[in-house]
Amino acid sequence: MKKKIVVALLLSLSVLAAGCSSDKKTADTSTQAATEAASATSEAGSEKASETKEGTEKTSENATEATSETQKQTERAKYEALDYVTLGEYKGLEVTLETEEVTDEEINEQIKSTVTQQNKMEEVKDGTVQDGDIVNIDFEGKVDGEAVEGATDKGYELTIGSNAFIEGFEEGLIGVKSGENKDLNLKFPDSYQKEELQGKDVVFSVTVNSIKRLPEITDELVKQISDAKTVDEYKEQVKATLMQQKAQSQRTAEINDLISKVYSNSKINDYPKELVDQNVQSMKTYYESYAKQSDQSLEEFLQANMQMSEDDFMKKAEETVKQGLVQEMLLKAIAEKEKITISDQEYKDGLTKYSKDYGFESEDEFLKQYGKDIIELSLIQDKVVEFLLENAKVTNEEARVTEAATEKTTEKETGKEGSTEETTEAGSDKTTEKTSDKATEKTTEKTTEKSE
Structure with a gap:
């Protein structure tokens, strides 16, 4: 579970930096990732410490339990996002998606990977x-x-x-x-x-x-590694799976692009101090539990494993917490402005889905781990993402290129028409000038003759 939460935090921090994931769960619940990040900042911090310390698996489990207990005892601080965020344009945002096809090479590589994993080489x-x-x-x-x-x-x-x-x-x-x-x-x-x-x-x-x-891919081999009966049927299954993965990846890219644009158009004026302090303290408590397992003070542990003082750690922790709150604050602000909420039934359905997606044995276990406030916040953010998608102007990359080429051709044709008009006008002017000159000359001649 710890690993899933750490991945969630990494996703929430990378969204604004243009990160992207093809994982189904992160694609379907990108806003949920940000919410989990806010509730589990301390667990994310554990990953770095565990990498720098040998034999920490048991320590990690103990520390995780200690932190979980701390989180259960502390109610998450509430805040109004619009008190801290000035929203810019978030409707009608333009997003361009690349067209991705599944190639034969990708299908063959996936088959090879499956054959390798199932030890059929x-x-x-x-x-x-x-x-x-x-x-x-x-x-x-x-x-x-x-x-x-x-x-x-x-x-x-x-x-x-x-x-x-x-x-x-x-x-x-x-x-x-x-x-x-x-x-x-x-x-x-x-x-x-x-x-x-x-x-x-x-x-x-x-x-x-x-x-x-890689052995020859035969019907017999296919039956051993899948539920397909023929090679062609198996290749179609693999192709469908890869297409689904690309569609999910594309959805994630679309969401990330939209949130990046919302971020660019908006302004974070400040951060909810109570929540920031709460998450920083949670992170500190987590590292203190690590230090305790090593019979060290926090200062000693930080110096030995991260080469930083406690003051530097607290500053870095605050920066990390604030970064982790950015996406949550933006989406929460939109929810407040658009009055986006969830019903009791939506909450119930969401709890069921989250519990299954994240491998919990029961809904009660998931609820105990995160609390109702976190789950509601996550579900609301999911709805905000859907709102952004529904109100976005999505352009396919292939269509965009075609459109650009058409515009270029039109411009050239317009240019030619303009040139023709200019030539015609110029010729007309010259003809008029010549006709006018001749008429003037004839009139002058006649007038002169009469005078004579």
């Missing part, structure tokens, strides 16, 4: 490594005869052609037999993440332990 005993094979290898990288830290591993599963290693590594294994050793004389790229290795020559000593290859 065929082991190659007599042949050599080919592009697309999965090889099990031992390797060691050396620069100037010295082993490179992080460039050694045993039993590593590598897909040839995945570009997981530096240029030349995977290509260099093509043609090697199972059980053979090969030295690869390569060079770290100039843009390599470790500056001290950038552009340096490196020798990788590699042993190919085994080679696995």
Whole structure:
């Protein structure tokens, strides 16, 4: 559960920075993610600490329980978002979506992934490594005869052609037999993440332990890995799944784009102090529980694991909490302005859906974890997102390009028409001038003759 909440917080923070996810749950409940972020800021902070401390799984569980108890005992501070937010334009926002088709290559890659996961790859005993094979290898990288830290591993599963290693590594294994050793004389790229290795020559000593290859996709194999009966039927199933994933990803992109535009058009004047203080304290309590498990004070724990003082931590915690509230405040402000609420039935249905989506054993368990206020806020934000989608001007990328090309052609044609008109007018003016001159000359001649 902790992991899901952390992912939710990361999503809420990335929305305004143009992040995107293809996960169904995040696509359908992007506003819910922001709400969870606000209620579980402390749990998100745990992820960083757990990464920097060995053997923290038990500690993490204890800390999570401690924080959950703190959250259960504290009622979430209420606020009116319009007291802090000046809304700009949020109706009729333009969103352009790219048209994404499912390719045969994507279908084949998904089939290969499924075959691999279900351990149906065929082991190659007599042949050599080919592009697309999965090889099990031992390797060691050396620069100037010295082993490179992080460039050694045993039993590593590598897909040839995945570009997981530096240029030349995977290509260099093509043609090697199972059980053979090969030295690869390569060079770290100039843009390599470790500056001290950038552009340096490196020798990788590699042993190919085994080679696995995608077998021929037959009806018999398909029956083993799916409920389809034929290859064609299975490919259609895979295609449908990929199309659904892309549609969900597109929906997420649309939501993120809309919220980004709402953010750009609006202004956050201030933040609800009571709620900010509450979430900062919750984060502090969480880290204190970590420190306690390590028999350290909070200051000692922060210095050892995050290289910061308690004052710096509190400042950073406040910044993080405020960031996590931005999306919630914007959507809540729209809800207040548009008088968007939820009925008792909508609340009941939402609680049921959330409980199932997030893997809780019961609705009561979910309610106990988050509380009614959080669930209601999340459901309202879901409705606000639907409101934004319904009032948006969505343009398909392909249609937009076609429209732009049409406009360009029209402009050219208009330009030609304008040029023709100008030429006609100019010619007309000149003809008029000539006719006028001749008429004047004749009149003058006649007048002169009469005078004479």
